[in-house]
Structures are given as structure tokens and as C-alpha cells.
Amino acid sequence: MKSILFNPIALYIFLLACVPCAHAQIPDPGFTVDNTTAIVITDPQNDFLSPDGVTWGVIGESVIKNNTVENLETLFQLAEAHGIQVFISPHYYYEHDHKWKFEGALEKLMHDIGMFDRGDQLNKEGFEGSGADWLPRYKKYINKDFVTVVGPHKVYGPEQNDLSLQLRKQKIDKVVLAGMSGNLCVESHLRELLEDGFEVAVVVDATASAVAPGYDGNVAAEINYRFVASHVYTTEEFKQSLK
Amino acid sequence: MKSILFNPIALYIFLLACVPCAHAQIPDPGFTVDNTTAIVITDPQNDFLSPDGVTWGVIGESVIKNNTVENLETLFQLAEAHGIQVFISPHYYYEHDHKWKFEGALEKLMHDIGMFDRGDQLNKEGFEGSGADWLPRYKKYINKDFVTVVGPHKVYGPEQNDLSLQLRKQKIDKVVLAGMSGNLCVESHLRELLEDGFEVAVVVDATASAVAPGYDGNVAAEINYRFVASHVYTTEEFKQSLK
Amino acid sequence: MKSILFNPIALYIFLLACVPCAHAQIPDPGFTVDNTTAIVITDPQNDFLSPDGVTWGVIGESVIKNNTVENLETLFQLAEAHGIQVFISPHYYYEHDHKWKFEGALEKLMHDIGMFDRGDQLNKEGFEGSGADWLPRYKKYINKDFVTVVGPHKVYGPEQNDLSLQLRKQKIDKVVLAGMSGNLCVESHLRELLEDGFEVAVVVDATASAVAPGYDGNVAAEINYRFVASHVYTTEEFKQSLK
Amino acid sequence: MKSILFNPIALYIFLLACVPCAHAQIPDPGFTVDNTTAIVITDPQNDFLSPDGVTWGVIGESVIKNNTVENLETLFQLAEAHGIQVFISPHYYYEHDHKWKFEGALEKLMHDIGMFDRGDQLNKEGFEGSGADWLPRYKKYINKDFVTVVGPHKVYGPEQNDLSLQLRKQKIDKVVLAGMSGNLCVESHLRELLEDGFEVAVVVDATASAVAPGYDGNVAAEINYRFVASHVYTTEEFKQSLK
Numbered sequence: 001m002k003s004i005l006f007n008p009i010a011l012y013i014f015l016l017a018c019v020p021c022a023h024a025q026i027p028d029p030g031f032t033v034d035n036t037t038a039i040v041i042t043d044p045q046n047d048f049l050s051p052d053g054v055t056w057g058v059i060g061e062s063v064i065k066n067n068t069v070e071n072l073e074t075l076f077q078l079a080e081a082h083g084i085q086v087f088i089s090p091h092y093y094y095e096h097d098h099k100w101k102f103e104g105a106l107e108k109l110m111h112d113i114g115m116f117d118r119g120d121q122l123n124k125e126g127f128e129g130s131g132a133d134w135l136p137r138y139k140k141y142i143n144k145d146f147v148t149v150v151g152p153h154k155v156y157g158p159e160q161n162d163l164s165l166q167l168r169k170q171k172i173d174k175v176v177l178a179g180m181s182g183n184l185c186v187e188s189h190l191r192e193l194l195e196d197g198f199e200v201a202v203v204v205d206a207t208a209s210a211v212a213p214g215y216d217g218n219v220a221a222e223i224n225y226r227f228v229a230s231h232v233y234t235t236e237e238f239k240q241s242l243k
Numbered sequence: 244m245k246s247i248l249f250n251p252i253a254l255y256i257f258l259l260a261c262v263p264c265a266h267a268q269i270p271d272p273g274f275t276v277d278n279t280t281a282i283v284i285t286d287p288q289n290d291f292l293s294p295d296g297v298t299w300g301v302i303g304e305s306v307i308k309n310n311t312v313e314n315l316e317t318l319f320q321l322a323e324a325h326g327i328q329v330f331i332s333p334h335y336y337y338e339h340d341h342k343w344k345f346e347g348a349l350e351k352l353m354h355d356i357g358m359f360d361r362g363d364q365l366n367k368e369g370f371e372g373s374g375a376d377w378l379p380r381y382k383k384y385i386n387k388d389f390v391t392v393v394g395p396h397k398v399y400g401p402e403q404n405d406l407s408l409q410l411r412k413q414k415i416d417k418v419v420l421a422g423m424s425g426n427l428c429v430e431s432h433l434r435e436l437l438e439d440g441f442e443v444a445v446v447v448d449a450t451a452s453a454v455a456p457g458y459d460g461n462v463a464a465e466i467n468y469r470f471v472a473s474h475v476y477t478t479e480e481f482k483q484s485l486k
Numbered sequence: 487m488k489s490i491l492f493n494p495i496a497l498y499i500f501l502l503a504c505v506p507c508a509h510a511q512i513p514d515p516g517f518t519v520d521n522t523t524a525i526v527i528t529d530p531q532n533d534f535l536s537p538d539g540v541t542w543g544v545i546g547e548s549v550i551k552n553n554t555v556e557n558l559e560t561l562f563q564l565a566e567a568h569g570i571q572v573f574i575s576p577h578y579y580y581e582h583d584h585k586w587k588f589e590g591a592l593e594k595l596m597h598d599i600g601m602f603d604r605g606d607q608l609n610k611e612g613f614e615g616s617g618a619d620w621l622p623r624y625k626k627y628i629n630k631d632f633v634t635v636v637g638p639h640k641v642y643g644p645e646q647n648d649l650s651l652q653l654r655k656q657k658i659d660k661v662v663l664a665g666m667s668g669n670l671c672v673e674s675h676l677r678e679l680l681e682d683g684f685e686v687a688v689v690v691d692a693t694a695s696a697v698a699p700g701y702d703g704n705v706a707a708e709i710n711y712r713f714v715a716s717h718v719y720t721t722e723e724f725k726q727s728l729k
Numbered sequence: 730m731k732s733i734l735f736n737p738i739a740l741y742i743f744l745l746a747c748v749p750c751a752h753a754q755i756p757d758p759g760f761t762v763d764n765t766t767a768i769v770i771t772d773p774q775n776d777f778l779s780p781d782g783v784t785w786g787v788i789g790e791s792v793i794k795n796n797t798v799e800n801l802e803t804l805f806q807l808a809e810a811h812g813i814q815v816f817i818s819p820h821y822y823y824e825h826d827h828k829w830k831f832e833g834a835l836e837k838l839m840h841d842i843g844m845f846d847r848g849d850q851l852n853k854e855g856f857e858g859s860g861a862d863w864l865p866r867y868k869k870y871i872n873k874d875f876v877t878v879v880g881p882h883k884v885y886g887p888e889q890n891d892l893s894l895q896l897r898k899q900k901i902d903k904v905v906l907a908g909m910s911g912n913l914c915v916e917s918h919l920r921e922l923l924e925d926g927f928e929v930a931v932v933v934d935a936t937a938s939a940v941a942p943g944y945d946g947n948v949a950a951e952i953n954y955r956f957v958a959s960h961v962y963t964t965e966e967f968k969q970s971l972k
Contacts, residue, residue: 026455027351096634100655102442104471108270120635124610148582149606151637151647156471159438160648162640168926169586171902183467188434195402195431196925197897199345212269215466223463224426227453228347228399339877343898363878367853391825392849394880397891404880405889411683412829414659439682440654512941513837588928590957594756642957645924669953674920681888681917685831698755701952709949710912713939714833714885 031174031201031231033242038085038172039075040163040193042153042179042186044138045090047115047131048208049180054113054131055210059181062208062218068180069135071206071235075178076141082242085146085170089163089179089189092132092152094120106184107155157188164196174199176238177229178206182221190229201231203238274417274444274474276485281328281415282318283406283436285396285422285429287381288333290358290374291451292423297356297374298453302424305451305461311423312378314449314478318421319384325485328389328413332406332422332432335375335395337363349427350398400431407439417442419481420472421449425464433472444474446481517660517687517717519728524571524658525561526649526679528639528665528672530624531576533601533617534694535666540599540617541696545667548694548704554666555621557692557721561664562627568728571632571656575649575665575675578618578638580606592670593641643674650682660685662724663715664692668707676715687717689724760903760930760960762971767814767901768804769892769922771882771908771915773867774819776844776860777937778909783842783860784939788910791937791947797909798864800935800964804907805870811971814875814899818892818908818918821861821881823849835913836884886917893925903928905967906958907935911950919958930960932967 047053049069051060063069079086093116103111110116116132119125127133134142141147151161158164167175175198179186186207193200202225209217225232233241290296292312294303306312322329336359346354353359359375362368370376377385384390394404401407410418418441422429429450436443445468452460468475476484533539535555537546549555565572579602589597596602602618605611613619620628627633637647644650653661661684665672672693679686688711695703711718719727776782778798780789792798808815822845832840839845845861848854856862863871870876880890887893896904904927908915915936922929931954938946954961962970 026348026458027355029346029348029351096652097655101657102473102655103272104437104443104473105269105272106470108272112270121607121637122610122613122635124608127608149608151607154648154651155438157434157438159435160651161637162646165640165646165924165926166582168902169583169588171587173897173900173902183463184470187467188438191400191431191434192402192438194347195398195400195435195894197894200347210470215269215469217466217470220426220463220466220470223458223460224430224467226458227349227427227455227460227463230345230347339895340898344900345898364850364880365853365856365878367851370851392851394850394890397894403891403894405883408681408683408883408889409825411659412826412831414830416654416657438651440651512834512944513841515832515834515837588959589758590923590929590959591755591758592956594758598756641924643920643924645921669949670956673953674924677886677917677920678888678924680833681884681886681921686833696956701755701955703952703956706912706949706952706956709944709946710916710953712944713835713913713946713949716831716833 026226029230031176031199033084033176034174036171036173037176038087038167038170038174039079039176039178040087040089040189041072041075042089042189043091043181044072044088044135044179045116045131046129046133046135049135054115058210058212059208062211066205066208068206068208069137071203072178073137074235074239075203075206076138078239078242080141080144080146083146085148085172086141087163087166088142088147088149089158089161089185090149090152091116091185092118092121094118096120097154153185155188156185157192159192163189164193167198176201176203176233178203180208181217182207182209183217183224184209187221187224190225194228199230201233202229203233203235205234269469272473274442276327276419277417279414279416280419281330281410281413281417282322282419282421283330283332283432284315284318285332285432286334286424287315287331287378287422288359288374289372289376289378292378297358301453301455302451305454309448309451311449311451312380314446315421316380317478317482318446318449319381321482321485323384323387323389326389328391328415329384330406330409331385331390331392332401332404332428333392333395334359334428335361335364337361339363340397396428398431399428400435402435406432407436410441419444419446419476421446423451424460425450425452426460426467427452430464430467433468437471442473444476445472446476446478448477512712515716517685519570519662520660522657522659523662524573524653524656524660525565525662525664526573526575526675527558527561528575528675529577529667530558530574530621530665531602531617532615532619532621535621540601544696544698545694548697552691552694554692554694555623557689558664559623560721560725561689561692562624564725564728566627566630566632569632571634571658572627573649573652574628574633574635575644575647575671576635576638577602577671578604578607580604582606583640639671641674642671643678645678649675650679653684662687662689662719664689666694667703668693668695669703669710670695673707673710676711680714685716687719688715689719689721691720755955758959760928762813762905763903765900765902766905767816767896767899767903768808768905768907769816769818769918770801770804771818771918772820772910773801773817773864773908774845774860775862775864778864783844787939787941788937791940795934795937797935797937798866800932801907802866803964803968804932804935805867807968807971809870809873809875812875814877814901815870816892816895817871817876817878818887818890818914819878819881820845820914821847821850823847825849826883882914884917885914886921888921892918893922896927905930905932905962907932909937910946911936911938912946912953913938916950916953919954923957928959930962931958932962932964934963
């Protein structure tokens with residue numbers, strides 16, 4: 001406060017950027033894909049993206065409106081074409097997760113509706129085609145070598161899995177982020193990757209969020225991406241940026 | 244997906260909770276203050292809460308509308324009256340932080356406007372009354388024994404400081420969260436505290452967020468608190484809950 | 487330094503505890519099992535504990551000397567008898583882990599010898615009876631409800647998995663730690679659990695460490711457990727403490 | 730286990746590397762300083778390195794034997810000469826840290842003897858020349874621009890401070906580690922930096938550890954550095970490697 005008043009350069013920048021502050025634009029630091037950049041996709045799984053998934057009733061409309069399913073496929077294709085590694089951070093709930101003694105609101109909902117259920121990490125019975133399985137159209141990419149599937153996250157962020165380590169073990173410093181759902185796992189990944197020291201951009205229409213009465217997750221996600229990411233792309237803008 | 248269809252109890256819960264899903268209410272797990280509960284306040288500093296602070300132009304209107312300054316004072320008073328410990332997670336930027344090679348959007352803005360600036364952790368010159376200092380009316384509480392000031396966070400969340408450790412070293416399991424700004428540091432603290440295994444409630448009108456053209460941080464914060472916290476209080480509701 | 491000279495109580499404690507400092511005993515804070523206590527076991531897997539495992543040549547002698555296999559079984563039995571939850575933090579390496587661009591010394595060795603290899607988390611082919619599988623005699627415990635298997639760690643500590651979260655979701659504050667190997671995964675779990683705010687005791691003879699020419703991991707583990715844990719038990723002492 | 734028997738290449742590597750395994754050498758992955766490399770120094774403070782410090786009685790002999798004080802100064806000089814950034818992770822205990830409800834063994838000792846005591850982060854009274862202050866001969870380096878002092882750690886590792894973030898914000902991927910004390914803060918920093926995805930080498934004689942009856946921290950540190958780091962240097966070897 002004082003410091004800015006007595007620092008002519010800071011004051012000048014402040015005046016340029018902030019007057020009138022009530023109309024301040026949020027700066028856009030920008031993002032450039034280079035050979036330390038990877039794409040990270042959260043939860044490209046049936047329970048979010050298939051009309052048969054347990055959340056389709058609250059999220060299907062957003063998925064359709066954003067064209068999320070096709071946009072995520074475009075990201076896989078662009079990655080393969082341009083030699084960009086893709087890391088997938090999935091969401092699985094095991095039987096023991098249903099015995100948690102407390103949960104936040106959406107954690108409770110996910111457990112109540114059996115979302116992402118899988119017996120345990122050593123059990124694949126009933127997994128094929130379940131809500132926890134990949135959306136079928138993505139399997140042909142995920143099975144290839146340019147895609148790495150890290151361990152499951154358990155709340156919303158990558159704090160419980162090895163995503164950041166796997167990125168660093170490949171000397172990745174910058175992340176283009178997309179997936180499901182926008183204001184929960186994508187946003188928590190965004191925030192944690194920033195704290196872990198990555199540069200992060202988001203592809204906003206390769207995400208989608210749940211809509212509950214009075215609470216539209218898409219609105220929250222779009223605001224917060226703009227506040228904290230280095231840049232927010234549409235899928236088309238990201239595609240153009242690679243040319 | 245499959246699992247729910249063949250599991251009559253899960254299906255029943257699903258039908259109760261989710262049909263029609265498009266109108267699904269978000270569950271409210273609830274929150275009860277007990278002797279493992281603390282209040283955590285982020286950034287109760289001049290740069291956010293004083294009309295002289297560097298962000299007042301973008302955040303002052305929200306602070307006034309929410310009555311944030313008084314509501315935070317009420318939280319300090321309730322804590323003292325009910326023997327609840329308060330932990331403050333402040334935000335300081337040192338000279339070397341201005342040499343970062345990359346920043347997200349609001350990180351860039353905060354550095355450009357000299358927000359929370361302080362020479363370094365061994366330098367108090369010019370600190371008194373600066374934008375990084377406490378709002379004066381809170382000092383009489385912060386100087387008391389029921390308040391612990393942890394290290395500074397550096398992006399938005401407590402990943403870079405000792406907040407979680409200090410809470411655990413006092414056998415705290417549950418957190419009532421408030422402070423500044425709503426969709427940045429408060430929300431990042433909320434998300435990280437959840438990942439760290441705390442139960443967390445938010446006092447929504449003891450926060451406030453920046454408003455930029457087209458991007459209202461208050462809207463994002465309110466949606467996301469409701470999605471992920473165990474409960475969202477107003478200050479008045481929190482006060483009533485302690486009776 | 488100065489502070490102690492001018493603070494009579496601190497000086498008195500210092501003199502009692504530390505003179506002559508060269509002969510200072512390390513304090514023993516002690517540990518009591520209560521209903522917030524769990525047992526955590528790292529890597530109870532064939533590659534460490536079976537004579538057919540890939541590390542038996544360097545670690546078998548320590549396993550036999552400590553009676554590690556039987557002592558770990560005793561911990562499972564004590565846990566079941568006393569209603570103590572057990573959490574297992576396993577070690578799996580997937581195919582993509584073999585493509586890391588850099589590794590520390592033992593990471594390199596583990597990859598070179600194919601330790602804990604498993605195709606990926608969605609692949610159980612060849613797992614049964616492999617080096618990554620549980621030691622057979624532990625399976626009857628691990629399959630029961632008092633045991634929770636968390637995600638795999640990837641270097642040595644629980645930073646890459648959900649161990650701390652799973653403990654907190656069961657309101658666990660205190661950990662009795664054992665498993666393999668002593669100076670690597672056990673010690674890294676010990677150090678990280680301390681940073682995460684748990685009270686931790688170690689059962690030293692329910693661990694064992696590798697011995698390389700000039701470098702005995704058991705020696706390092708025993709010194710460091712004593713320096714940093716709240717208490718170091720033998721299995722017999724731990725058993726007696728539960729009576 | 731099985732996998733290696735049926736995999737001729739892995740078996741061959743295994744035979745080369747490990748037969749007879751009882752005599753297996755630990756591999757040495759090596760380390761090369763490049764423009765993504767920084768030096769990290771823990772706790773270069775009076776309480777460890779000055780004959781007036783509170784731990785000199787247990788650690789002084791090791792400091793003298795290793796020539797630690799001079800070797801750390803050599804690292805500062807080499808860094809300045811070769812344009813390598815230095816990051817210091819200090820150790821401060823504030824008044825509220827003395828109210829922790831539980832502590833591991835050395836945490837308890839450090840608090841009992843008033844080690845690294847400082848009122849709080851907004852209080853510099855009595856700091857100059859105290860046990861928490863820098864060893865005087867290092868001040869001329871620490872005051873220069875090539876040195877960054879991050880927040881204090883509170884147990885042993887950088888989990889409670891912003892070290893990893895500050896490194897990443899300077900695009901640092903590799904760390905040369907040294908400082909005090911060898912088997913506590915240096916080793917915990919080593920382990921956590923590995924989990925955070927840094928390549929790490931240690932300069933073993935620019936560290937020193939406490940010796941308690943029956944427990945020589947230097948022995949533990951030297952074994953564990955060799956097991957987990959990418960390379961272990963002496964100060965002289967590190968100097969030669971820069972030529």
C-alpha cells in the first residue's frame with residue numbers, strides 16, 4: 001500500500017493496470033506449447049461422459065452444449081499428431097472409500113450414487129463397460145504409448161496420486177488441462193498444479209460441469225479458470241496455436 | 244453405472260436422490276463445532292480489507308455488500324468467547340517473489356500492483372500500516388493467545404506453509420473457514436484442507452471476492468463452496484449454531 | 487542461543503537434559519495406543535519377503551535375523567484381536583514407470599531388476615504369485631475388513647498415494663509403522679507422516695533393510711527411527727503394551 | 730519375480746547387476762550441473778554451526794571433522810562464481826510452536842533446548858546474533874541476489890515451506906543439497922525433493938550430524954544418501970566437476 005505510493009514504477013503500472021480498478025481487466029500471461037508441455041485429462045470416464053453414466057442427468061446438458069466429448073477426442077488427436085504426451089488422472093472409488101466417516105457435499109453425492117465404483121485396485125471384475133471405465137471412443141488413444149494413466153485421485157485434486165511426479169519424471173513443466181468435471185476435478189487439478197510449480201492453461205470447452213438448482217458449476221469454473229490459469233483456450237484456439 | 248443397476252440399495256438411493264437428476268439438490272452433510280474444531284482466516288490484511296488497500300477498487304464493493312470486515316470481527320469474538328482456536332494464514336510477497344519466471348493471471352496482477360509486499364521475512368521495515376499488515380481493528384485479537392499466525396502462503400493455498408501441520412499439532416480435525424479473497428485463497432484453502440483430510444465449513448459472508456468485467460469471483464466462490472464444503476454458514480447462522 | 491542464557495527455565499532444562507551435551511540421551515516422547523491409532527505396513531510383498539523375491543539376495547539375511555515375516559504376522563494378529571485398523575501402502579511399478587528420464591540410486595536398481603512389476607493398474611495378468619503380490623501367509627488378513635489397501639507409492643514415501651487421506655477419513659491421528667524396507671519406504675513413510683501431523687511409533691524388528699557392501703540399511707534405519715519417531719518398539723514390546 | 734525369469738533382457742541385467750546379490754553394488758546414476766541446477770542449503774544457522782550454538786555439544790565434533798563450515802562457504806563461492814542460484818531453507822521456531830501437543834524425539838529436544846527460537850515471523854527483536862541467525866561468515870553471500878531464503882521448515886522437510894515452489898518458479902529441475910543436520914533436515918529435504926520430482930545430489934562433507942550415545946547420525950546420513958540420491962559428492966569432487 002505505502003510501498004506502491006512511494007515506488008514510481010509500481011505506481012505507474014498500477015495506474016495503467018488498475019484505474020479505474022473497478023473496471024480492471026484480468027491480465028492474460030499467455031501460454032506457449034513447447035517440448036516441456038503435456039496435456040492432462042481428468043476423468044474421461046463413462047460416469048461423466050456417457051448418457052448411461054450416473055451423472056448424465058445433471059451434467060449431460062453441459063457436455064452436449066460444450067461439445068466436450070468431441071473436443072476431448074480432438075485433444076487426443078492433436079497430442080498424437082504433434083508428439084505431445086498425455087497424462088490421464090482417473091477417479092476410482094473402492095469399497096473401503098464407502099466407509100469414510102465424513103465427506104464434503106459432492107463427495108457424499110458421488111458415493112451415494114455409486115459413481116466410479118470399482119471393487120479395489122486388484123479387482124477388475126465388472127470393470128469393463130462400467131461407469132468407471134473409459135468412454136469407449138477414447139480407448140484407442142489411451143492404449144497407445146503417448147498416453148500415461150496415473151493413479152486415481154480420491155477427492156478432487158492430484159494430491160492423492162502420482163500425477164505431478166509422473167510429469168516431472170518426463171521433464172514436463174507446462175500443462176494444458178481439460179476433462180471432467182469443470183469446477184471440481186479440473187479446477188482442483190489446476191490449483192494444485194499451480195502450487196506444484198507448473199504453468200497451466202485450460203481448454204474450457206473440453207470440460208463440462210454439473211448444474212444443480214441455483215448452482216451452475218460451469219459458471220464457477222469459467223470464472224476461476226480466468227482468474228488463476230496462465231491462459232484459457234477453446235479447443236479451436238488451442239488447435240490453431242499448434243500450427 | 245452397471246453396479247448401480249444391479250445393486251438395489253444403491254439404485255434406491257439413486258432414485259431418491261437423483262430423479263429427475265436435472266433437479267438434484269446438492270446434499271448438505273452438515274457440520275458441528277466440537278473441541279477438535281478451529282477457525283481459519285486467510286489474508287485479513289489491509290490490501291484486501293482497507294479502503295487504502297491496493298485491491299479496494301475491485302473488491303471493496305463486495306466487502307461492503309457482505310459486511311465482511313464486521314463479520315470477520317464477529318468470528319474473532321465468537322472464537323474468544325467459546326474457546327475456539329483461530330489460525331491465520333497470511334499472504335506476503337518478498338522481493339525475490341517478483342523474479343518468478345512465470346505466473347498465472349492473478350499472480351501476475353498481485354505482483355504488478357505490489358500487493359502484500361514486504362522486503363523479506365527478516366525485514367520489518369515499513370511493514371507497520373502497510374498493505375501487508377493486519378487490518379488495524381483485528382490486531383487486538385491477533386495479539387492474543389487464542390490466535391496462531393502460520394507462515395505465508397505464496398500462490399493461493401496452504402501447500403506452501405505450515406497451516407495443516409499447526410492444526411494437527413493442536414489435534415484439530417475440523418475447520419470453519421473465512422477470509423479473503425473468496426474464490427482465490429479461501430477456496431484454495433478449502434480444497435487443500437479437504438485433501439488433507441479435514442472436515443471444512445465456510446462462512447460465506449465473512450469472505451468477499453474481486454469483480455472484474457465479466458468475471459465475478461463472488462459467484463464462483465458461492466457455487467464452489469456449496470459443491471465441496473461440508474456446510475456453508477452465514478455469520479449469523481454460525482453464531483446461532485454455537486448457542 | 488542468547489534466549490536460553492537469559493531464560494532461567496530453559497537454561498535449567500537445558501542443563502538437565504544436555505550437560506555434558508556430548509553424552510546427551512535422545513528423549514523418548516512415548517506412545518500410547520488409543521482409538522485414534524492405526525497400524526501402517528509398507529510393501530508386505532514377495533519381492534521383499536519371499537526367498538523367491540528379486541531382492542532376497544541383499545535383504546534376506548536381515549529379514550531372517552529380525553524375524554520380520556513372523557513379526558509382521560504378529561502385528562496383523564494383534565490388530566485383529568484388539569480392533570486396530572491396518573492400512574497397507576504397497577509398491578507397484580507399471581510399464582510407464584520404466585520410461586522415467588531420471589532416477590535416484592535405488593530407484594534405478596528397483597527398475598533394473600524388475601521389482602514390483604505389474605503391467606498397469608487395470609491389468610492383473612500374471613499378478614497372482616508375482617513379486618508384486620502379497621506374501622501368501624498375509625492374504626488371509628489382508629482380505630478382511632480391518633485392513634485397507636491404499637494406492638501404490640512410487641518413490642519411497644506416501645506423497646504419491648492416498649495413505650494420509652484414508653487415515654484421516656477414519657479419524658486416525660496416530661500410527662504404528664512397520665514393513666519393508668526399513669531405511670527406504672518405512673523411513674520415508676515415517677518422515678512424511680510426521681510432516682502430515684501424525685504421531686508415529688515404529689516396530690523396528692517388523693522391518694528389515696538391504697545390505698550393500700559398505701552400506702547397511704538396517705544401521706541407518708535404527709538410528710533415524712530413534713531420532714525422529716515418538717517411540718521405537720520391538721514386536722514383543724508392542725504386544726506387551728497392548729495388555 | 731516371475732516377470733524377470735521369463736524376460737531375458739531383465740534377467741540378463743539382473744544377472745549382471747546382482748549376482749551374487751549379497752555383494753551387489755548400489756548403482757550410481759550420476760549428476761551433471763546444468764542451467765536448471767540450484768544449490769539448496771538447510772539451516773546454516775548459529776545453533777548448528779557456531780561453538781556458541783545450543784547443539785554444539787552433540788554436533789561440534791562432526792562439524793569440525795567434516796570441515797563443514799568451510800565446505801559450505803566453498804559452496805557459496807562456487808555458486809557465485811559459476812552463476813548457480815542458491816536457495817536456503819531455514820529453521821525457525823516461534824512461540825506458538827512450543828505449545829504443540831505432541832512431538833517426535835528430536836522435535837522435543839529442539840524445543841527443550843530453545844533451538845532456533847524466534848518470537849514470531851513479525852518479530853526481529855533479539856534475532857541478530859541469536860542461535861536462529863545465520864553464521865556470520867555466510868551473511869555476505871546470503872545478502873546477495875544469487876541467494877533466495879525461502880520460508881522456515883518446521884519439522885525436518887520442506888513440506889511446510891515454499892522451497893519446491895521457489896525452485897520451480899525459477900525453472901530449476903536439479904538440486905545439489907548440503908547443510909545441517911545431515912540425517913534430519915538434509916535427509917528429509919533429499920527425500921521430499923525426490924518425491925517432488927527433482928534430481929538430487931548431496932555434498933556429504935558439507936553436512937554434519939548429531940552424535941548421541943549409541944546413535945551416530947553421520948553414519949545414518951551417509952548410508953541413506955548413497956541409497957537414494959542420484960550422486961554423492963565431496964566438496965572437492967563437486968568443485969572439480971564444475972571445471
